Amino acid sequence: MKRKYPNLCKPIQIGNVIFKNRMFSAPMGGTDITADCTIGPKSTAFYELRAKGGAGAITVSECMVHPETDGSHAYHLDLKIVDSLASFTYTADAIRRHGAIPSVELSHSGQYAGTYLVDKNKKQGLSQWGVSPSVRPDGLEVKELTQEIIDDIVKSYGEVAGLAKRAGFEMIMVHGGHGWLINQFLSPYFNKRTDKYGGSLENRVRFAQEVLESVREAVGEGFPIEFRLSGSELFEGGYDLAEGIEIAKLIESRVDLLHVSAGTYQRGFGITHPSMFVPHGCNVYLAAEIKKHVSVPVATLGGLNDPAQMEEIIASGKADVVEMARALLADHELPRKVMANKDEDIVKCLRCFTCMAERAATSTRRCTVNPLIGREMDGMEITPVLKPKKVLVAGGGPGGLQAAITAARRGHKVILCEKSDALGGILKGEQAIPFKYEMYELGNTLGRLAQKEGVEIRLNAEVTKEYVESENVDALIIAVGSSPLVPSIPGLNGENVIVVNNYYLEKDKVKDAEEIVVLGGGLAGCETAIHLAQEGKKVHLVEMRSELAPDANIRHRPILLDEIEKQGIEVHTEFKGLKVSADGVVCLDKDGKKVSVPGTHVICALGQKANRNVVNELIDCAPYVSQIGDCVRPSTITTAVYQGHHAALDI
Numbered sequence: 189m190k191r192k193y194p195n196l197c198k199p200i201q202i203g204n205v206i207f208k209n210r211m212f213s214a215p216m217g218g219t220d221i222t223a224d225c226t227i228g229p230k231s232t233a234f235y236e237l238r239a240k241g242g243a244g245a246i247t248v249s250e251c252m253v254h255p256e257t258d259g260s261h262a263y264h265l266d267l268k269i270v271d272s273l274a275s276f277t278y279t280a281d282a283i284r285r286h287g288a289i290p291s292v293e294l295s296h297s298g299q300y301a302g303t304y305l306v307d308k309n310k311k312q313g314l315s316q317w318g319v320s321p322s323v324r325p326d327g328l329e330v331k332e333l334t335q336e337i338i339d340d341i342v343k344s345y346g347e348v349a350g351l352a353k354r355a356g357f358e359m360i361m362v363h364g365g366h367g368w369l370i371n372q373f374l375s376p377y378f379n380k381r382t383d384k385y386g387g388s389l390e391n392r393v394r395f396a397q398e399v400l401e402s403v404r405e406a407v408g409e410g411f412p413i414e415f416r417l418s419g420s421e422l423f424e425g426g427y428d429l430a431e432g433i434e435i436a437k438l439i440e441s442r443v444d445l446l447h448v449s450a451g452t453y454q455r456g457f458g459i460t461h462p463s464m465f466v467p468h469g470c471n472v473y474l475a476a477e478i479k480k481h482v483s484v485p486v487a488t489l490g491g492l493n494d495p496a497q498m499e500e501i502i503a504s505g506k507a508d509v510v511e512m513a514r515a516l517l518a519d520h521e522l523p524r525k526v527m528a529n530k531d532e533d534i535v536k537c538l539r540c541f542t543c544m545a546e547r548a549a550t551s552t553r554r555c556t557v558n559p560l561i562g563r564e565m566d567g568m569e570i571t572p573v574l575k576p577k578k579v580l581v582a583g584g585g586p587g588g589l590q591a592a593i594t595a596a597r598r599g600h601k602v603i604l605c606e607k608s609d610a611l612g613g614i615l616k617g618e619q620a621i622p623f624k625y626e627m628y629e630l631g632n633t634l635g636r637l638a639q640k641e642g643v644e645i646r647l648n649a650e651v652t653k654e655y656v657e658s659e660n661v662d663a664l665i666i667a668v669g670s671s672p673l674v675p676s677i678p679g680l681n682g683e684n685v686i687v688v689n690n691y692y693l694e695k696d697k698v699k700d701a702e703e704i705v706v707l708g709g710g711l712a713g714c715e716t717a718i719h720l721a722q723e724g725k726k727v728h729l730v731e732m733r734s735e736l737a738p739d740a741n742i743r744h745r746p747i748l749l750d751e752i753e754k755q756g757i758e759v760h761t762e763f764k765g766l767k768v769s770a771d772g773v774v775c776l777d778k779d780g781k782k783v784s785v786p787g788t789h790v791i792c793a794l795g796q797k798a799n800r801n802v803v804n805e806l807i808d809c810a811p812y813v814s815q816i817g818d819c820v821r822p823s824t825i826t827t828a829v830y831q832g833h834h835a836a837l838d839i
Contacts, residue, residue: 338385486508517555662839666803736759
């Protein structure tokens with residue numbers, strides 16, 4: 189068949205292995221790690237879902253190779269651990285049965301050993317070993333690796349690689365980037381050694397070369413070895429792209445695929461995992477430049493989720509393979525949809541960091557837009573019902589749309605009513621903020637998917653008790669969302685005030701404004717303030733609490749706060765708005781003094797309130813009634829999507 193993205197869909201041979209396309213699943217931590225550091229059944233299901241989605245290769249994330257010096261925050265492949273080899277074998281089987289090539293990432297955390305242990309007290313008893321003596325940011329002393337330990341670690345890389353091959357894995361990824369041990373040897377910032385592993389670049393690369401030689405000896409010629417390299421560390425004191433090129437040249441003879449990433453995890457999380465504030469593909473230039481200097485295939489990644497962009501990367505020769513992580517959480521079927529010329533059906537990653545925040549907070553996995561993630565063992569397939577029912581969904585936001593899609597896929601006759609003239613709910617407002625545009629697109633994508641599933645969509649249709657009763661439905665899902673909080677502050681209803689939900693409709697009001705006050709420092713207010721600052725406005729951000737964006741997740745919030753500082757936004761915390769005028773907002777500060785915050789226009793971003801009045805009217809209108817999303821309690825897109833999906837499964 190004629191492919192819309194022929195280069196992306198083209199098979200590639202790496203070593204002696206043929207991969208069915210150029211779309212690889214980059215390493216992602218699994219859903220469960222057993223107490224013995226094996227791959228649990230939830231993780232196996234997690235990786236299998238990527239394979240079912242059509243990716244050419246699936247890499248199981250960090251397998252720690254030397255537990256004696258590396259506290260476990262991931263898997264160990266160790267014959268001394270009961271069921272360790274078996275768990276890896278079952279996982280490789282689960283990936284391979286869907287035509288994907290199973291790969292495993294071998295890693296050592298070096299001085300960051302134990303950083304991510306669920307039991308944070310355990311790290312106090314660890315021996316912290318690194319490339320050079322130092323003190324970690326958390327105060328733990330790091331000891332310099334001895335030659336004896338280095339030799340043992342090098343040996344262990346080969347031993348674990350050999351076990352991975354025995355388990356059925358067909359590629360090895362050696363993690364040499366992001367601030368882990370191999371990267372610590374490569375980096376002039378971390379590496380202060382004076383022996384054969386320190387000083388010159390040739391010496392700093394030596395450990396990586398020894399590791400790769402050990403792996404090669406274990407797996408044999410032709411067995412693909414992928415090396416993950418930060419093309420540049422991208423912080424002062426680290427190595428730059430010029431040195432990244434030289435590192436690549438010094439190791440290329442020992443690898444079959446160079447996987448070029450960026451940054452150092454501990455010093456630039458938003459670089460290694462590009463945030464919504466940077467362009468998609470922001471790190472591709474590193475791979476493109478390195479590819480000019482090496483003969484082996486090169487892989488790239490970095491916030492990629494658009495097939496057109498990925499096709500251009502390969503077609504233009506910037507890279508030979510594209511790798512995705514979060515994009516395949518948002519839509520595990522992205523590669524399959526690309527192969528089938530159905531890219532318009534792709535649900536794109538929002539780069540909201542829900543996935544990584546949930547992992548840090550609860551050691552589980554969740555994705556804002558994909559309710560299967562982390563729940564794969566509950567069933568990957570939606571089972572059709574024996575007796576279809578008539579279902580009415582009230583509300584066309586993300587929760588209502590997901591409910592409608594799931595209900596229709598089960599075989600129900602579904603009607604979705606939206607009281608406005610467009611789908612998307614609160615997501616409609618995101619179309620005015622470029623770095624959040626994908627949230628707006630989500631509403632459109634879910635709308636298209638709903639129509640394809642046969643959902644009858646009725647716009648400008650407000651659902652009342654009489655409306656439900658006239659339709660005589662078997663089930664009603666209430667997803668009527670929330671409304672903005674607009675307190676009775678004098679002047680807050682003035683012509684110079686825009687409620688944040690309506691900014692996309694009224695943004696022309698501030699087109700010529702030079703100085704703007706954003707009243708409310710929650711997530712919505714902070715992101716709107718960043719956008720306005722990016723537009724060249726002088727922005728004041730007013731928040732009555734002592735801190736900004738407490739509603740942001742723990743991964744997004746630090747990046748958000750950094751961006752606020754970067755954009756020069758003037759922050760006023762513990763300021764309570766008293767009055768809005770043509771000149772700005774009069775506030776009461778923490779000392780009880782009245783202070784004027786200047787601005788010709790004001791954005792009201794003071795939160796949301798659930799539309800409980802509508803819920804209360806509809807709650808008894810059908811044999812089965814479920815209420816989901818913001819109409820229950822203002823929360824997140826994640827909550828709405830998950831609740832919508834599972835409400836539909838209950839019908």
